[in-house]
Structures are given as C-alpha cells and as structure tokens.
Amino acid sequence: MKILVCIKQVPQKDVPLKLNEAGTWIREDVSYEVNEPDAYALEEALRQKEKHGGEVVVVTAGPARAQQVLREALAKGADRAIHLEDDKFAHLDSVNTARAIAAAIAGESFDLIVTGLQSDDFGAAQTGVLLAEILGLPHATIIIGIEKTDSGLRLKRELEAGHYQWIEMPSPAVLTIQSGINKLRYASLIGIKQAKNKPLRKVAWAEVEPKLGKNLQQIERLYVPVKQKKTEMVEGPPAEVARKVVEYLKNSARVL
Amino acid sequence: MAFKFKGVDFIGFDALLSEDERLTRDTARQFIEDNLIPVIEECNREGRFPRELVPQMGELGFFGANLHGYGCAGMSNVEYGLVMQEFERGDSGVRSFVSVQSALVMYPIYTFGSDEQKDYWLPLLARGEKLGCFGLTEPDFGSNPGGMRTRARKEGDEYVLNGEKMWITSGTIADVAVIWAKVDDEDGRVRGFLVETDRPGFSAYDVHGKWSLRASVTSGLSLQDVRVPAKNLMPGTDGLKAALMCLNQARYGIGWGAIGAAMSCYDTALQYSQVRKQFRDQPIASHQLVQEKLTWMITEITKAQLLSLQVGRLKDAGKVEHQHISMAKRNNVWMALECARLARDILGGNGITDDYPIMRHMMNLESVKTYEGTHDIHTLIIGQSITGVPAY
Numbered sequence: 039m040k041i042l043v044c045i046k047q048v049p050q051k052d053v054p055l056k057l058n059e060a061g062t063w064i065r066e067d068v069s070y071e072v073n074e075p076d077a078y079a080l081e082e083a084l085r086q087k088e089k090h091g092g093e094v095v096v097v098t099a100g101p102a103r104a105q106q107v108l109r110e111a112l113a114k115g116a117d118r119a120i121h122l123e124d125d126k127f128a129h130l131d132s133v134n135t136a137r138a139i140a141a142a143i144a145g146e147s148f149d150l151i152v153t154g155l156q157s158d159d160f161g162a163a164q165t166g167v168l169l170a171e172i173l174g175l176p177h178a179t180i181i182i183g184i185e186k187t188d189s190g191l192r193l194k195r196e197l198e199a200g201h202y203q204w205i206e207m208p209s210p211a212v213l214t215i216q217s218g219i220n221k222l223r224y225a226s227l228i229g230i231k232q233a234k235n236k237p238l239r240k241v242a243w244a245e246v247e248p249k250l251g252k253n254l255q256q257i258e259r260l261y262v263p264v265k266q267k268k269t270e271m272v273e274g275p276p277a278e279v280a281r282k283v284v285e286y287l288k289n290s291a292r293v294l
Numbered sequence: 295m296a297f298k299f300k301g302v303d304f305i306g307f308d309a310l311l312s313e314d315e316r317l318t319r320d321t322a323r324q325f326i327e328d329n330l331i332p333v334i335e336e337c338n339r340e341g342r343f344p345r346e347l348v349p350q351m352g353e354l355g356f357f358g359a360n361l362h363g364y365g366c367a368g369m370s371n372v373e374y375g376l377v378m379q380e381f382e383r384g385d386s387g388v389r390s391f392v393s394v395q396s397a398l399v400m401y402p403i404y405t406f407g408s409d410e411q412k413d414y415w416l417p418l419l420a421r422g423e424k425l426g427c428f429g430l431t432e433p434d435f436g437s438n439p440g441g442m443r444t445r446a447r448k449e450g451d452e453y454v455l456n457g458e459k460m461w462i463t464s465g466t467i468a469d470v471a472v473i474w475a476k477v478d479d480e481d482g483r484v485r486g487f488l489v490e491t492d493r494p495g496f497s498a499y500d501v502h503g504k505w506s507l508r509a510s511v512t513s514g515l516s517l518q519d520v521r522v523p524a525k526n527l528m529p530g531t532d533g534l535k536a537a538l539m540c541l542n543q544a545r546y547g548i549g550w551g552a553i554g555a556a557m558s559c560y561d562t563a564l565q566y567s568q569v570r571k572q573f574r575d576q577p578i579a580s581h582q583l584v585q586e587k588l589t590w591m592i593t594e595i596t597k598a599q600l601l602s603l604q605v606g607r608l609k610d611a612g613k614v615e616h617q618h619i620s621m622a623k624r625n626n627v628w629m630a631l632e633c634a635r636l637a638r639d640i641l642g643g644n645g646i647t648d649d650y651p652i653m654r655h656m657m658n659l660e661s662v663k664t665y666e667g668t669h670d671i672h673t674l675i676i677g678q679s680i681t682g683v684p685a686y
Contacts, residue, residue, distance in 0.1 A: 224321050226355050227369055233314075
C-alpha cells in the first residue's frame with residue numbers, strides 16, 4: 039500500500055497564546071508540535087505499511103519551521119517527505135490548502151490518503167474532505183478502524199454518543215482519522231539519525247500557485263472573550279419567582 | 295497533586311538547538327512523561343528501580359546513545375546531554391542508571407575494549423538485554439581512587455581479582471562489572487576488567503537505608519579470588535587515566551541532568567505559586583519574595599543551559615577539556631540543589647510530601663553533588679587548571 043499522510047504543524051497544546059498586533063491571529067513566537075489527530079493518522083499509516091508492505095509518504099504545507107513535523111514522521115518510520123515550504127501556506131484556507139497539496143502530489147498515485155479529522159488550531163475539519171473532492175476520490179471521516187479487504191477498505195467510523203458504524207468503500211480513498219485510534223510510537227534515537235538520509239522534496243509557492251484561488255475564508259478579528267457579570271433580581275411570590283427562573287433557564291440560558 | 299511539566303525556556307534556548315536535537319529532547323521528554331512520571335513517586339517510596347522500563351529504553355536507543363555502531367544511536371554529545379536532562383527531570387536515580395550503563399560501562403568497552411569485547415557486549419548493553427555496573431570507588435577510597443586496594447594477579451591465562459567496591463550503582467542487577475584493579479605484575483598499574491557477575495567469588499549486596507536515589511540500585515561489591523580469563527582485561531586501559539576518562543563522560547551527562555531536576559523544581563514552584571492563594575485571596579506568585587526566588591531559579595537554570603550547551607559543543611568538536619566538564623557538573627548540581635531548596639520553600643508544607651517531586655529531587659541531588667567527583671574536588675580541578683597548582 040502506498041499511503042500519503044497529510045500533517046499540519048500547530049501551536050503546542052497548553053502554551054500561553056498572545057494575539058498579534060492586527061488581532062487576526064496569534065503571535066507566532068510559540069512552540070509548535072504535530073497536530074494530534076495527524077499523529078494518529080501517521081501511526082495508522084505506519085501500521086498498515088507494517089501489515090501490508092508499501093510506502094508511507096508525509097506531506098505538510100507551511101513555513102520552514104514546519105519541516106520539524108516531517109522530520110519527526112521520518113524518524114518514526116515514514117519513507118519520504120514533501121514540504122510545501124513558504125510562509126504564505128500558513129495563511130491559506132482549507133480549500134486552498136487542499137488544492138496546494140493536490141498540486142504537489144500530481145503525478146503520484148496513492149492507494150490511501152489519511153489525515154487527522156481536524157486541526158487543533160483552526161479546527162475546520164475540511165482539508166481532508168476537500169482534498170478527496172479535488173482528487174476525485176471517495177472519502178470517509180472520523181475513522182477509528184481500518185481493515186484492508188480484497189475489494190478495498192472496511193472502516194469503522196465514530197458516530198455520536200458512543201455509537202459507531204462499519205462501512206465498506208473502494209480504494210483509493212481519503213480518510214480522516216480520529217485521535218486515539220491506536221497507541222502512538224516514539225521516534226527512536228536511531229530513527230532520528232536515519233531520518234536525515236531520507237528524501238525530503240521541497241515544493242515552492244510558485245509551483246502550486248496557478249492552482250490556487252482566492253481564500254474563501256479569512257479571519258477578520260480574534261479577541262479574548264470579555265467577561266461580563268450581570269445580576270438580575272427576580273422578585274415576587276415564590277411560585278412566581280420559580281416560574282420566571284425556569285423560563286429564564288429555558289429561553290435565555292438555554293440550559294433546560 | 296503534581297503539575298504537568300510545561301518545559302523551561304526563558305531566552306529562546308531552543309533556537310540554539312538543531313531540529314534533531316529538539317526532536318531527541320522531545321522524544322525523551324515524552325517517554326519520561328508517559329512512562330516514568332506515573333510510577334516514580336511509588337518507586338521512590340518503595341525503594342524500587344523501575345526495571346520494567348529497561349527494554350523500551352533499549353529499543354528507543356537511550357543506552358550508549360552517543361556511541362557509533364554496535365546498535366548504538368550515534369547521537370551527538372549535545373543530543374545525549376538533552377536526553378540526560380529529560381531523564382533527570384524525571385528522576386536522578388533513573389538518570390544515574392542510564393549514565394552508568396552508557397558512560398561507565400558501554401563507553402569504556404567501546405574505548406578501551408578488544409574487538410571481541412565490543413562485538414559481544416555492546417549490542418547486548420545497547421538493547422538493555424544485559425546491564426552493567428562500574429567498580430572504581432572503594433569503602434576507603436572515594437575522591438582518591440589512586441589509593442585503591444583491589445588487586446589483580448596474573449596466573450597463567452587468567453587474572454585473579456580480590457577487593458571491595460562501594461557505592462556502585464546497579465551492582466546487584468548487573469550482568470557485567472567494569473572492575474578497576476591494580477595489577478601486581480605491572481607495578482600496580484590500574485587496569486580495567488570485565489567481570490561477569492555470576493563468576494564464583496563475586497558477590498554484590500544492596501546498600502539499605504538510603505534517603506537518596508531510591509529509584510536506583512546502589513550496591514557494594516566483593517571480589518574474593520574471582521578468576522577471569524586474561525581476555526577479560528580491557529587492553530586499552532593503561533592506568534587510572536582510563537577510569538577518569540569514563541568519569542568525564544558521566545560527569546558531562548550529570549551537568550545536563552541536574553538542569554532537568556532544577557527544571558522540574560522550578561516548574562512545580564512556578565505553577566504552585568500561581569494557584570496557591572494567601573493574603574487578600576491573591577496567588578503567592580504576586581508576592582515579591584516569591585518572585586525573587588523564582589527569578590533566581592530561572593536565571594540560574596538559563597545560565598546552566600548555556601554552560602552545558604557550550605561544553606557539549608566543545609565536546610562534539612573534540613575540544614573539550616576535563617576542567618570544562620568539571621565546571622558544568624559543579625555549577626549545575628549546586629544550582630539544582632539550591633533550586634530544590636527554594637522550590638520547597640515556595641511550596642511550604644506541601645513541598646515536603648511526595649505529592650510533588652521537590653523533596654525527592656532535593657534528596658537525590660545530595661548524592662549527585664557527591665558522586666562522580668564531589669563538588670569540592672571539582673573546585674580543585676578548576677583551581678588547578680587556572681593556577682597550575684594542584685591542591686588536593
């Protein structure tokens with residue numbers, strides 16, 4: 039199986055974030071890490087390769103610093119990497135990110151494309167699905183189990199409230215992976231050393247720019263929620279007060 | 295309850311590291327967070343070495359990480375140092391175990407051993423399938439190892455070893471001991487021997503009643519007419535210098551390791567001070583005296599990081615001298631111990647319980663201050679290097 043894993047570099051969980059001066063995104067002088075669901079997608083790809091043989095290719099779009107997530111993937115066992123390297127990639131919306139990745143892998147054919155179900159920063163959960171659309175492939179989301187069959191794939195999808203669903207679909211396909219599907223491996227120290235000798239192809243902005251369009255989504259303003267304290271006194275006989283409180287909880291607070 | 299470690303980087307230190315160095319550090323940090331942190335307080339309480347972690351440590355390449363070939367990872371010295379930092383952020387005892395296996399057992403075999411010794415032992419030790427210990431210190435000879443009484447006498451194709459070793463990390467769990475002895479036929483020249491611990495006449499016993507390094511094994515060794523084949527002599531060992539070269543490797547790692555212990559104490563104290571409220575319902579982090587302590591800690595940790603990094607860069611360039619390593623070990627262990635004491639102060643009564651790692655680090659660091667060249671001996675090493683006058 040030839041598998042592509044799309045990985046995003048996101049700000050580290052728990053790091054204190056500060057807004058940039060324009061109030062459109064965070065200040066970027068923070069530590070970064072692999073987007074968690076993407077780490078599970080990579081792990082799943084490596085396990086499929088261990089079972090069925092083949093190749094695992096990892097791709098990311100982002101500035102120079104994003105190379106770190108590719109190095110980590112190579113150290114864990116991916117065979118080669120593709121880096122769409124430019125600061126501008128960090129500011130693409132989901133559809134343009136999907137277009138850029140599709141353009142970068144044109145000419146290659148994968149049996150399976152996996153990515154996390156969403157990113158920990160924007161959380162749009164769109165890139166994987168849009169990539170499938172652009173490549174003309176079927177897709178399935180929130181995958182918690184993958185079995186290769188003679189005709190394609192047998193997949194376990196997570197539904198709500200603890201329910202799940204088994205589905206069958208042909209391959210090649212694009213799957214978005216849920217966190218927790220497997221147990222993540224560590225990069226071994228020997229793996230880190232070997233990663234240096236694995237191929238890493240860089241794709242410049244100009245190479246994919248013709249395939250990109252105008253961003254359809256952009257962040258106008260980011261702000262810290264303003265805390266407000268408002269006290270309303272409900273007066274009257276107890277039955278009347280109770281009726282008003284219930285009404286408030288139902289219609290205004292919407293907790294009932 | 296203890297806090298989740300958030301990492302310590304005040305001046306953008308990470309920018310001085312390469313991608314590989316950061317990745318190595320992060321791998322070790324994650325391994326320790328997932329596997330050692332959940333069990334370390336129990337291990338410390340019970341006086342138990344978490345041996346169950348050894349196979350995975352081997353698999354990930356943590357043993358002899360800066361050696362090349364023989365299944366070792368071939369890390370740079372800076373990368374190796376960062377691994378030591380992360381291990382000691384977990385616990386000095388567990389870091390000591392890795393230091394001994396790597397710097398005091400694998401390094402001498404790698405540097406002074408015969409091809410046969412290297413081919414046999416290094417892959418087994420790298421995988422953690424065999425464990426080692428290092429026998430230099432004796433009950434009566436610590437800072438002055440040259441006075442050692444352990445003797446080796448050649449008889450035909452064998453050496454016969456006699457003597458006592460003390461304060462030996464991993465002694466009772468080791469499969470092989472690197473034993474330093476004066477050879478009778480060579481005018482008492484000190485040489486190193488690989489002694490399998492199941493040989494008749496070799497015995498090891500645990501040191502009990504330790505209030506420090508409780509998660510690692512500390513032992514005494516006794517050798518009574520232990521016979522080893524002549525090929526167990528490490529041919530490259532020529533005098534005490536060889537043993538001191540091993541200690542230099544270990545001390546280098548300790549310099550980094552102490553930073554990890556200090557980071558753990560500082561990070562715990564910082565997070566505690568932000569949630570602990572006292573006077574007018576304000577976090578104690580808002581108190582000037584608490585801020586002064588935290589400031590002292592972060593400043594010293596930052597200086598220690600820069601010191602160790604430069605010593606590591608020198609070591610990678612083949613330009614490090616033993617007095618450089620002495621400075622890193624001496625300074626960093628001292629500052630870590632001071633950080634532990636200040637952090638304990640900030641945590642008040644909570645600081646003395648094992649709900650938090652502070653007291654464990656503090657007690658561990660008392661050993662670290664003494665072993666691998668005491669604080670005072672390192673003072674004299676640096677003193678000799680700048681004045682040209684030995685003052686031992």
